Each structure stands twice: as structure tokens, then as C-alpha cells.
Amino acid sequence: MVHLLDNSTLTAPLPPVVTELGRLFVAAGYELSLVGGPVRDLFLNRTSPDLDFTSNATPDQTLNVIRPWADSYWEMGRDFGTIGLRKDGFMIEVTTYRAEAYDPASRNPVVAFGDTLEDDLLRRDFTINSMALRLPSMELVDPYGGLKDLKAGLLRTPGAPSSSFSDDPLRMMRAARFASQLGIEVAPDVSEAMTAMAQRITIISAERVRDELVKLVLGDAPQRGIDLMVESGLADHVLPEVSALRLEIDEHHRHKDVYQHSLTVLEQACRLETGADGAVPGPDFVLRFAALMHDVGKPATRKFEPSGAVSFRHHDMVGSKLTAKRMKALRFDNDSIKAVARLVELHMRFYGYGEAGWSDSAVRRYVNDAGNLLERLHRLTRSDVTTRNQRKAERLAFAYDDLEARIEALAEQEELESIRPDLDGAQIMGLLNIKPGPVVGRAYRFLLEERMEHGPQSAEKAEAVLRTWWASQPESATS
Structure with a gap:
């Protein structure tokens, strides 16, 4: 399907560098199309400083075209057919038509160059990303119904989902990421293929999985992406601690659904983030991931008491260790690991304040132990209240209001954020x-x-x- 577009047709303006580059390639005798996410975003009223193009030009031919025009360029992706450049503040990549697949036993992609734009689009992950804008003619090339799917909020693959996920298993993670970022529904055959092939995600490097997970968590509705990962079985391999939260609910309902509670805490934490000029500018990965992982110690600590109650003693400490271990396996940086694990460790510290009250020394310790995570801890603790008992919720909110007021009062008197001994x-x-x-x-x-x-x-x-x-x-x- 081909449509002729202009800027009046699009919900987001097309930067001038796009058509400029198109004219350069056509003048040199090559094809050029804007492709993938940047095309999708044109219909979502979103703009990106990163622009992806595809062409029948080889990397050497692309270099000959862009050298006189680009502000700067680089060749690190040459083996994969990609030349990168910068122009007028935009990051641009031009990639030769290609096919990309994984050897069943390999973590690394095998690249073969293709011949036509339509074949290149077939090899892409989802139909919403399999649209291209031919340049400079502004023809929308949409052979697999990506625009229709985008309007319907449906995620499908251009070809068979099993073939797409076999070529690049990371696409299963991307499906969950798009569920989070775009609020999009996954087509039944895509969901079925994800479930059947979830184990194949294990051939992908931890770093690539981590990067997709971060994008998912930073999306508008991360709980939707996490739920898709859990339901499909992807989380069994990527975040098994979250899958394990689906504790069997006993018939007497002596404890809450820990998994659904964790998703609710994640959702509420997102809502408590402040704007760019606030204390926790959103989206904030550390707060959100701590909200998701805060109860992962519960499965290992669950105990049925003689009274019939259920306890999870020390689940905060156990959860902190499990969180750090998982983040290390996913190759997160040390600062992020320490911050998230510390929040998980501290998330229960507040409970009991409302009943017993704290001395000034206890308030000082709370602030000192949280350190630069205090504002995130405030939000995590408030997000952890998911009870349907309105009285209990109001009591906890009032108690935390009181604690924050005491912290503020002591901070004015004693510079709590930089507590030091009276002698150095x-x-x-x-x-x-x-x-x-x-x-x-x-x-x-x-x-x-x-x-x-x-x-x-x-x-x-x-x-x-x-x-x-x-x-x-x-x-x-x-x-």
C-alpha cells in the first residue's frame, strides 16, 4: 500500500534534514526512505532526534553521498551495513537493505544485505515499524498494514510471528516494551508465539535484554509490559523473581495477591513522580524498578503461622539481595544496583511509625539511612499502600504526612541531609x-x-x- 503524504497529513512535522538527505541520495542515483520508529511516530504526534533511513546504497556509496553534507559521521556499524552521522542536531543512521537473523546457538546477529525496500520491511519486527517514507517523493510504503494496526492499537508482525521471533528473539521483549510505551494490544498469534518461544530469549546478551527492560519500565504504562512478560513466560527467564510473586492464593484469602499488588505499586509510583523541576523527575527507573521488585523476597519468606495468619518476616532484606543479584545478572551499573536494592531494603522501615511514633533519633536515622534516596523512599512507601480499607489507607497517609513534616522540621534545625559527628x-x-x-x-x-x-x-x-x-x-x- 502506497500513500502520497505531505506535512499537512502528518501529526508531527517532518524535519527539513529528512527531505534534504532524500534529494542527495536520489541525485546520486540511489533510493532512500525514512523507516521504522520515526515513521510510526509521525502518526503519533511524537518527534525524535534519532532518524533511521534505509537505502539500496552500500556503506561505501552512502559515505560518498553524506561526507560533504554531514556535520560529522562514523563507521562503527559498517559491518552491519550502517553508517551514522549528525546533521543540524539530529542523529541519523543510514542502513543498506538487509536481512538479520540469529543462529540458534549464537547471541550475535548474522547480517545479509537485501535488494528491495519491501523485502527489508518484511524483515522488521512489527507492522507498525514496517512502514517507510520514500524520499523525497513522500510516498508512504505500508505493505503490511502498519498504519491500520497503529490506529487500531494492535501489535502484529509482518510475517509469521514465530519466524520473526526466531530471527531475533529480542523482539519478544520489544512487544512487551511497546505494550508499555504505546498502550498497544498484542495480537493473539503474537502472544501465542511469545509463549511458545519464551525460552529463546536466553540466547540474547544480558546487555540487550537489560536495555529493552529499561525502556519498558520507563514507558507510560510499565505494568502492562511487565504483565505481558509474566503471562508469556518471558519473565521466567528475564525476571524470574517477579514471576514467582504469583503466590498461590489460599481459599481463606489470608494474604493479598502479591503479584497484582506489585503491579499496582508500580503504577502508583509512576503517578507520584514529579515534573522535571521536582524532586524525582519522571520517568525514574530507580523508583519504578524498586516499586516492581519491593516484595520479591516474599516467596522465600512466606510462613503460615499457627494462628492461621501469613507472615513474610525479613522479606525486605531477602528481597534486597535478590534484586541486587538479578540486576547484576542483567549487567546493570553498580550505582543503579545499589540504589534499587537499598530502596527495597528500606521500604518496610516506615511501618509501625503510626502506631508507636518515633523519637527524633529514629527520624534522623531514617533520613540518614535513605541518604540521597529519601525522596524516592517517600514515594515508594506511599505507593506501597494498596489496601481497599479506606480507614487504614487514610491512617497510613496521615502517619506518613506527619513523618515528612517532622523530617522537614528537623532538617531546618539540624541540616539532616548532611549529618556529621560534632567533631571531625x-x-x-x-x-x-x-x-x-x-x-x-x-x-x-x-x-x-x-x-x-x-x-x-x-x-x-x-x-x-x-x-x-x-x-x-x-x-x-x-x-
């Missing part, structure tokens, strides 16, 4: 006449505990407390 290391060594070493660290930690417990003290009071502590230490006799 140099002062400790001078006062006790000791050299750098483990003893200084012990003294520093002692003074930090004093600061947490009693708040800021004068230098004289801190010195007196330190001297009293020092008198009880075995090293004091030899100093």
Missing part, C-alpha cells in the same frame, strides 16, 4: 592524642551515634562525651 577526624586525633587508624574510625562512629541519638551538641559537650567513651577503651591505657 582531625579533632578526634588531636583530643585523644592518637594517630590515623581503626581507633579513629571507632571514635567517629561513636560520635555519629551520639549525634543521631541526641542531635547537635556543642564542641565542649562532644569533647566531654568522647573523653568518657575513650576512658573505657583498651587503647586509652597505652596512649
